[in-house]
Amino acid sequence: MKSLDPRVARLPQVADTKAKTALDQFGTFEVFVQAKEGKPFQHEGCVHAPNLEMAYILAKEAFTRRFTCVSLYVVDTQDVSASPTTEGNQNVYSLIDDVKDGPDKKWYEVYHLTKRGKQHVHAGSLEAGSPGGAFSKAKSLWGADKVIYNVWVAERGKIRFTTPEEQDLWNTLPEKKFRDASDYKGGEKLKNFLDAKSK
Amino acid sequence: MNNDALKELLYKMADDLLILGHRNSEWTGLGPLLEEDIAFSSMAQDKIGQSYALYQILHDLGEQAPDTIAFTRNASQFHNCQLVELPNQEYDFSLVRHFLFDTADFLRWELLTQSSYEPLALLAKKIKGELRYHTLHANTWVKQLGSATTESIARLQHSLEQALPYALGIFEESPFEKEIISTRLFAGEEELKKQWLQKINEVLIQTQLRVPDISTLTPITGGRSGHHSEHLTLLLNEMGEVFRIDPTAEW
Secondary structure, three states: OOOOOHHHHOOOOOOOOOOOOOOOOOEEEEEEEEOOOOOOOEEEEEEEEOOHHHHHHHHHHHHHOOOOOOEEEEEEHHHEEEOOOOOOOOOHHHHOOOOOOOOOOEEEEEEEEOOOOOOOEEEEEEEEOOHHHHHHHHHHHHOOOOOOOEEEEEEHHHOEOOOHHHHHHHOOHHHOHHHOHHHOOHHHHHHHHHHHHHO | OOHHHHHHHHHHHHHHHHHHHHHHHOOOOOOOOHHHHHHHHHHHHHHHHHHHHHHHHHHHOOOOOHHHHHHHOOHHHOOOOHHHHOOOOOHHHHHHHHHHHHHHHHHHHHHHOOOOOHHHHHHHHHOHHHHHHHHHHHHHHHHHHOOOOHHHHHHHHHHHHHHHHHHHHHHOOOOOHHHHHHOOOOOOHHHHHHHHHHHHHHHHOOOOOOOOOHHHOOOOOOHHHOOOOHHHHHHHHHHOHHHHHOOOOOO
């Protein structure tokens, strides 16, 4: 019988020598959330979606249906360039070469990983002619600061931001505490139930 | 202001939201994608929250408590349009209903931000962001599936044709329509329908879906005066089950 487990079903058949076909799956999009006005955007994870706009609407509930926040944006994973990753006291900027950048400048958003196991946080914006140029410029701006373990850059024009009129999407979120597990005093109810039962 | 006119408006809005909120919540755990399952469930929860706020206003006007109103009435005492009580069927139908209803709902609340009845105007302003997301979600899906594959276009087209006569039933007029408009409680169903047609066309024109000539369709009405399909009774039996067993139950 053919297994229904996708991890098994996805394996190639032994006698099958055909070229591997692409998986019938969506691409991924990186999701960044701003917890409070004035705070930097932080990477929260990714969503699968067929395109950028679908990624935005799916990310909105997948990542911001609980804890209060004020804004969110998404970008195709393939539009994010990542540096190598370092450990210990090695600053990743020491591995980044200075490149001679092209003349056609665009805005890039830059993200830093300041602690292994944590999330990337928005460090700032800069103008560059290519992702490589953006890394190089980021190094000149922030390379001498504290140790950074990984850097991402993403072209601003590729990002699906929350528009000014969409800022009200999260207005009623603080009132939805019932979405948090902590809002359910299950232990107390169980105790009352057991007490009532034992009487 | 005539309280009967106000209550009629509040009841039909609250009942639409409660019944559709419950229907949409039936997708929880069964949605086509994990993220979509979460999004659709959140919006269902929003709708039930909005209906609760309206039942609370009714309670302040002397009606019974929200839970009593929600869980103890018979189908013939509900004022929701028939569109919202129809079974979910496949996801394409649920999406098309979500698009048609939520577009009207967004516009209704937008008009109500100008209502002469302050509690309603305040609530309209408060929930604007929720409604904005609901329509953004609906429009994005309809644009996506309405132009994706032969199957997705055919499915949406079929659901659109099935749902439209019911959607026109959203705008069934109230016996107090003139008064509702003259006292600036609400701009009225005719105005709402005009704005709705424009909005749904703006979205559908960006897809490969064909919009049938609306003037040839017969609206399916009766819901506003308590005439419903058999589906509503089944839904109410399920929704009120726990309350009927134990009215004091909390969870």
